[in-house]
Amino acid sequence: MYPDYQIPEPFLFNPLKHHLGFIREFIFYKTDENSDTDKFSLIKELKHLGTSVMDVYKGPLSIDNICQEVEEYLDRKGIILREPFSLWTGTNMNDFRVISLSDGSQWTLKNHDNIFRFIHLFPARGSQYSFRVKANTLKSALLYNIIIGKDYISGNDINNVRTLLGLSPIKDTVDTEAITEMIELLRS
DSSP, rough: OOOOOOOOOTOOOOHHHHHHHEEEEEEEHHSSSOOOOOOOHHHHHHHHTTTTTEEEEEESSSHHHHHHHHHHHHHHTOOOHHOOOOOOHHHHOOEEEEOOOTTSSSEEEEEOOOOOEEEEEEOOOOOTEEEEEEHHHHHHHHHHHIIIISSSHHHHHHHHHHTTTTTOOOOOHHHHHHHHHHHHHHHH
C-alpha cells in the first residue's frame, strides 16, 4: 500500500519529514518490486523536505492517532475552529503552542494562513520520542535506501546519491557517520 494518504483537515502535517513510521513505509513502498518508482520524480519529491533541520517522531502513535488526539484536545478547549485557534496560537511567525499527547510526546501547533489547513503540526523540539536531523542527511539516507539499498554502506555510494540530489560530496567523517546512522535507523 502506498503511504500517500491524506492528512485530515484542518491539519498541515508532512509525514515524510516528521513521522518515522511513515518514512519507513515510504521506503518499503518505493523499493517494492511492483513499485513504479521513477528516480527523477522521487528526487523531486525529496527536495520538498527542504534544507534545514527537522524533528522526527519515532513513537508508537500513528499519524491518525496524533491528528485525532490533537483534534480532541483543541475541541475540549473550544479552539478547533480557525479564528479561535489563531487567537490561541498567535499569528506571528514565531508564535506557537506546545501540547502533550497520550504517549508523553509533545507537539508544536502553529497557525498556518490557509482556510482549510490552518493547524501546522509537527513534533516539538526535544520531545520524548523525537530526534532532530538535518534535511540533507534525511534525504541522503532515504535515497540511499531506495536506490542503492546495499547492506555495506560506502562513502562512494553515499556521495552518488548526494550527487543525484544536487548536494556536494561529503568529506567530513561526522557527516558520513550521521548519514550512515540515519540509513541504519530507517532500515530498522
